[in-house]
Amino acid sequence: MEQLQHKTAVITGGNSGIGYATAADFLAKGAKVLITGRNPEAVQQAVDTLGNDTDSFIADQGKIADTQKLAEYVRDRYGKIDILFVNAGIANFGPFSQVTEESFDRLMDINLKGAFFTVQYLLPLIKDGGTIILLSSINALAGMPGASIYNASKAGLNSLGRTLSRELASRKIRVNTVNPGPVETPILQKAGIPEEAINKDEMAKKLPAGRIGQPEEIAKLVSFLASDEASFITGAEYNIDGGFSVHPLIG
Numbered sequence: 001m002e003q004l005q006h007k008t009a010v011i012t013g014g015n016s017g018i019g020y021a022t023a024a025d026f027l028a029k030g031a032k033v034l035i036t037g038r039n040p041e042a043v044q045q046a047v048d049t050l051g052n053d054t055d056s057f058i059a060d061q062g063k064i065a066d067t068q069k070l071a072e073y074v075r076d077r078y079g080k081i082d083i084l085f086v087n088a089g090i091a092n093f094g095p096f097s098q099v100t101e102e103s104f105d106r107l108m109d110i111n112l113k114g115a116f117f118t119v120q121y122l123l124p125l126i127k128d129g130g131t132i133i134l135l136s137s138i139n140a141l142a143g144m145p146g147a148s149i150y151n152a153s154k155a156g157l158n159s160l161g162r163t164l165s166r167e168l169a170s171r172k173i174r175v176n177t178v179n180p181g182p183v184e185t186p187i188l189q190k191a192g193i194p195e196e197a198i199n200k201d202e203m204a205k206k207l208p209a210g211r212i213g214q215p216e217e218i219a220k221l222v223s224f225l226a227s228d229e230a231s232f233i234t235g236a237e238y239n240i241d242g243g244f245s246v247h248p249l250i251g
Helices: 017-028 040-050 064-078 101-125 148-167 200-205 215-226
Strands: 008-011 032-037 054-058 081-086 126-135 174-180 237-240
Touching: 008 017, 008 064, 017 032, 017 040, 017 081, 017 215, 032 040, 032 064, 040 054, 054 064, 064 101, 081 101, 081 215, 101 126, 101 148, 126 148, 126 215, 148 174, 148 237, 174 215, 215 237
Parallel strands: 008 032, 008 081, 032 054, 081 126, 126 174, 174 237
Antiparallel strands: none
């Protein structure tokens, strides 16, 4: 099953979580993959594990200069690419009243501004008929308390996806957005929440599916959207959340 054979993909934040799982699935389906990340050791470990047909570039999505260098590298090495998966992102949790300008800027610089300019700088390198997939979150729609910056950044990403699907239609570039719910990834630990404070059983109780998701499950949806099998899908937003978005959150 090589639905992505002869395709080249760039995945930001591809050294862990959903990005890593998607890189593995892309490779299994025949694509060549370039992953990015901020931590050289983590990126190298991911490349070593993923194996052949995996390339890497050290870049912080929150730094425009890094994005410019990434675009130059992609242009020089590949010329053109077929798939851009903007996956990199961070989380920051706390009461709205305690949000600082510094924490606001840091999260927005990566999640929204960084995503925006990653697409802009790599867009000339995406083939006509290619595809862009944005990793958002069910938080873009759910309005979870204590996550005001994160929620706003993801809502902006969803709006960007809808706009680009219209704006890039003349080049037949499809743009879609994926909204995961609770998924087993390191994002909460990276946000400074100790693992022992993350009650996965309580999260699972709020989901009709009865469990939280796995990165590989999100990856399969991303792979489908990246493939020619999804050629009639653009401007869409997919909730992949175990029913979180339709389940009552009280009680």
